[in-house]
Amino acid sequence: MAHGGVGCTESETGYNSVYSRHSRNYVESVSVEISSIMTRLGYGEEIRRWRAEKYRENDRLWNARLRDETVITAGSKAEGLTRAHESDLDVLSVLNGVLCVEAGINLYTIPENIDVFKMDTRVYPGHCRLLQERPANSRLCLINNALCDDGYGDVLLCSSLFLDECSAAAYKLPSVSYHERAGPSMPMSCYDIFHKDRVAALRCLYPSILQKWSARPRYWPPPIIVKKVVSLGAYVTPVGFRQSEYKHIEWRICFNTGEVELVNNLNDTQTKIYVILKMIVKDIMKPKNKEITSYLVKNIILWQAENTPQTEFHERSLLHWLHDGLRELRTAIEIKQLRYYMIPDRNLMAACGLGDAQQHKWVADITEMLGEGPRVILRLPKIRKAIVASPEPMLWFSKKRMAAEMLDLLGMNRRAQCMDQNWVLDDSDCILNAIRIRSKEIYIELAQRMLQEGSSVMSFCYLLNLLK
The missing domain is CATH 1.10.287 (Helix Hairpins)
Known part of the structure; x- marks a missing residue:
C-alpha cells in the first residue's frame, strides 16, 4: 500500500508477500477459515450492521429528549465492531447553539441565536484556536465562563476552561462512578460492567478541508459516500497538540460521524482485518500509555481501502491484507509518521510518547510476526481458542x-x-x-x-x- 495515491502494485511497494513462504492455496484456505471464525466470534457483516443501527436508534431516542446537547455514539460501538460489554462506549456530547467556522463563511447565513467562533488554524495541522466572532443573543453560561483574553484584544474560547466547565456542569447519577479525566474524555462506569467515555465537542463548518479530502484520487469510497461524509461536517474537541506551548487554548479538529460512515462502508473482509489488527495492538503489543491506539489502526485501514480496488478485498485475501496492514504499522512506528486520513498534514505519531527502546522492540516484534506468516493469528487468544474449540x-x-x-x-x-x-x-x-x-x-x-x-x-x- 502507498499513501501517495492510487494504482500502486505489489511489486512497486518493495516487500515480500505472505505468499513468498507459503503456497497461495494454503494462505487463501487459512484466510477463509479465519474469516469464518471471525463471523462466529461476532464480527460478521450482518450483526455488525445490526449493532450500528441500534446505537443510531438509541442516539435518536435520547436526542429527542435533550435540549442543550446532542449525543452521538462514536468509535467501535457506532461502527458495530464490538459487543455491548467488550469495550468502552464512546460518546460525543455536542453542545447545541454554538458553531465554529473557518474564515470566509458568511455569518448572515447563520441564525442569530447561534454563538459563532472563528477557527484560527495557524497552529499544528488538525488543530485550531477559537476566536469569538459573534455572540449569540443569549449565551450559555458554560461558554461565557470559558472565555479568555488572548492578550491582543481578541476573545478566545479556552479549551481547558471549557473542559472544566463541562465536568462541573455534568449531571451526576448516584449509581454511576465518575473517574479522573483522560485528555478530553470524561470516563464513567456503572456496576464495574458498563464503561463510558464522554467527550464534549462543538460543531464546526470546515468546507475547505472536506473539499480537499473529497477531491483526492481514490478507489474508495464511492462518490455517494464521499458526498455524505462531506455533508456530515466536522467537530472540535477541547484538546490541543501535546507539545504546544499553548495547548490549553487549542482545539482538535475531528470528523467522528464521517469516519463512522466510512468504516460502516468497509466490506466484510476489511472490517475483520481492522478488528484483528486492533487485537494485535491490544493483546500482543500491549501499549501502556496509548503510544499506539486503535485509532492509528483505523487510519491504516482507511488508507489501505482508498488506495486499493475493493475487488481485492475478499475472504481469500484476508491474511495478505492483514500482513500489509502490519507492515504499515511497523513503518509508522519505525519512522514515527502516519498521516491522518482526513487531514494528511497531521502526523498521528507526533508527540505520541514512543520511546526509543519501545520503538525498537515493537519493530522487532512486528517483523517477527510477519515472518510467522499465517501462524501469527495463533498469537491472539480469542482466535486461538476458537480454532481449538x-x-x-x-x-x-x-x-x-x-x-x-x-x-x-x-x-x-x-x-x-x-x-x-x-x-x-x-x-x-x-x-x-x-x-x-x-x-x-x-x-x-x-x-x-x-x-x-x-x-x-x-x-x-x-x-x-x-x-x-
Missing part, C-alpha cells in the same frame, strides 16, 4: 451470545423509550420485562453450559453480575 459447542455459544447481545441492545433502546420527562424508568413495561426474562433464560443456559464445559468460576460470576 470443538465446532458444535463453539457454534452453540456463538448463537446464544449473539441472541443475548441482541436482547441487550433491544433493552437499551426500550429503556430509553420507557423513561418519563424526569428520566424515571417505567419498570412495569411489558416489553421491557419480556426482554429481561428472555435475557435471564439465555444467561442461565450459558452459565450452566460453561460450568459443564469446565469454565472458571470467575466467568460464571461475571454472568451472574449481568443477571442482577
